[in-house]
Amino acid sequence: MNDVSKIIKEWIEKADHDLGSAKLIYLHIPDYFDTIAFHCQQATEKYLKSMLEHFGVEFQRSHNLVYLLDLLAQKIDITEEIYDKAILLNGFSVQIRYPDNKIYLTKDELETAINISQEFRDLAIKTIGIKE
Numbered sequence: 001m002n003d004v005s006k007i008i009k010e011w012i013e014k015a016d017h018d019l020g021s022a023k024l025i026y027l028h029i030p031d032y033f034d035t036i037a038f039h040c041q042q043a044t045e046k047y048l049k050s051m052l053e054h055f056g057v058e059f060q061r062s063h064n065l066v067y068l069l070d071l072l073a074q075k076i077d078i079t080e081e082i083y084d085k086a087i088l089l090n091g092f093s094v095q096i097r098y099p100d101n102k103i104y105l106t107k108d109e110l111e112t113a114i115n116i117s118q119e120f121r122d123l124a125i126k127t128i129g130i131k132e
Contacts, residue, residue: 004130008053013123014126015046019117033105035042037092040113041065044089048072049119054128063093076127083114 004012022039025032041063048068052059055075059068065086069078091101092113104111125132 004128005053005090008050008128011046012128012130013049015043015050015121015124018043019114019121022114022117026114030107030110033110034092034103037089037103037105037113040117041089043117044086044120047120050078050124051127058103065068065090082123085119089116096121111119 018039022036022043025036025039030036042064045063045068048065049059051072052068055072057071057075059071062068066083069083069086072078124130
């Protein structure tokens with residue numbers, strides 16, 4: 001991450017921690033559906049924010065992935081498929097952290113959430129131009 005600003009690096013690092021946490025929890029405690037899904041949503045949110053920082057787009061504090069994608073769409077093409085994936089993860093935002101909002105996800109659904117977050121990571125790395 002040579003010429004990448006400090007704040008962008010920090011967004012990517014925090015996002016990587018969320019995605020890494022989701023993967024580790026999935027491997028060791030797959031029954032923690034809500035925690036895994038939450039970390040996938042959080043990672044994706046931070047990858048989007050890293051790209052917005054890269055383009056100098058101001059954003060409000062928000063967990064809404066669609067809102068963040070709408071802002072990013074001012075700078076790059078965002079396909080309907082990307083929006084659909086963000087909408088899926090949006091359901092795993094902050095609300096599921098509370099006891100009255102329980103979710104149960106299958107192994108396939110959890111793997112899908114993790115894979116989507118990984119796709120957003122790949123998009124961020126490519127968009128920002130980070131050499132790994």
